[in-house]
Amino acid sequence: MIETLWSGRSVLYVLLLPLSWLYGLVTNLIRLSYVRGWRKAWRAPVPVVIVGNLTVGGNGKTPVVVWLVQALQQRGLRPGVVSRGYGGKADHYPLLLNDQTSSQQAGDEPVLIYQRTGAPVAVSPVRKEAVQALLSGGDIDIVITDDGLQHYALARDFEIVVVDGQRRFGNGWWLPAGPMRERVSRLKSVDAVITNGGNARSGELPMQLQPGQAVNLKTHEMRPVNTLENVVAMAGIGHPPRFFATLRQQGIEPVREVSFADHQEYTQPLLAALATEGHVLLMTEKDAVKARHFAADNWWYLPVDAQFPMAESAALLDRIVALRAN
Structure with a gap:
């Protein structure tokens, strides 16, 4: 609205x-x-x-x-x-x-x-x-x-x-x-x-904004973002549609897009419910800062550089x- x-x-x-x-x-x-x-x-x-x-x-x-x-x-x-x-x-x-x-x-x-x-x-x-x-x-x-x-x-x-x-x-x-x-x-x-x-x-x-490689929050593994499959995309930034558009430009068509308020506080149960087994949760680097300490194996983030x-x-x-x- x-x-x-x-x-x-x-x-x-x-x-x-x-x-x-x-x-x-x-x-x-x-x-x-x-x-x-x-x-x-x-x-x-x-x-x-x-x-x-x-x-x-x-x-x-x-x-x-x-x-x-x-x-x-x-x-x-x-x-x-x-x-x-x-x-x-x-x-x-x-x-x-x-x-x-x-x-x-x-x-x-x-x-x-x-x-x-x-x-x-x-x-x-x-x-x-x-x-x-x-x-x-x-x-x-x-x-x-x-x-x-x-x-x-x-x-x-x-x-x-x-x-x-x-x-x-x-x-x-x-x-x-x-x-x-x-x-x-x-x-x-x-x-x-x-x-x-x-x-x-x-x-x-x-x-x-140039995306880098996707980074796993838990293991720090890096890989091309377009190699991730069954992606659930989430963004708690000022304008989430920009992140989702970036993913599509990189060849990712998320199975679901979830927008949160800017500066949203996260909990492990809240984010774990977004991506069940067989899915990958992909977020912004700004989101990853808040979620890294309770991350699951299938959580990734996409850094961008100006x-x-x-x-x-x-x-x-x-x-x-x-x-x-x-």
Whole structure:
């Protein structure tokens, strides 16, 4: 229902417009208070790069963060990552992740980023505290924030917005009548726009999510995903249909597709009931982070990596690396 409203295929969104106007008024006042200096943002002693979005859910932001961290590491930088840690319930904040940190504590996306990159990751609802924890915990020379475009209490040196190239901005309205956290005009003030799939528009950096090999959650065996048979596909991400479409592009026609809410908490009985004997349960890497410790032999996940045109991505990285000299 909500997807239909937000996509513009239904005019019923007009019933929610008064709430959207209120949301827009509040968010604009918050941003204006920092732009005009009425409220002061905290500035870190190292450059801060925001990777965020204008709409809610499922734009491909986390793969961009992973790519950016790994690319900066390859250039000799020491990036750290901060996150709100949505869905996590730590007993204290800020929380510095380690090998024993669970998704129940830190949230699924920070744990995924930590496991994929090995970079220091700190979680806190107050981004300033997360950055301070990173700086006190090690030698960090640049901070990447996973989300936080609208968290203006943290000063930033570079803003990247990730756009879903197929859904774009739906009907263009603020929440709850539409999917927007901020209006499209905000793109004029950011430093880079990355478009995930679809057709990138002028000035946007096109991105594709490239699947790797399927990985067994229990044994870590890797194999081509199209060799899996009798697949039950599941996804608890912002936009599950993207994962199912990816599987079909890889030659997989699932016998069943199961969608969960983003940041869904899983239990062993819940997932075990999805794929009985003779079937394979195939999930996203984000789901696997939460299910690995109670996985069955027939559970697999499919990692994806962000891929960009070489020249354009190198130019973006050059601009970010240059922040250290300023």
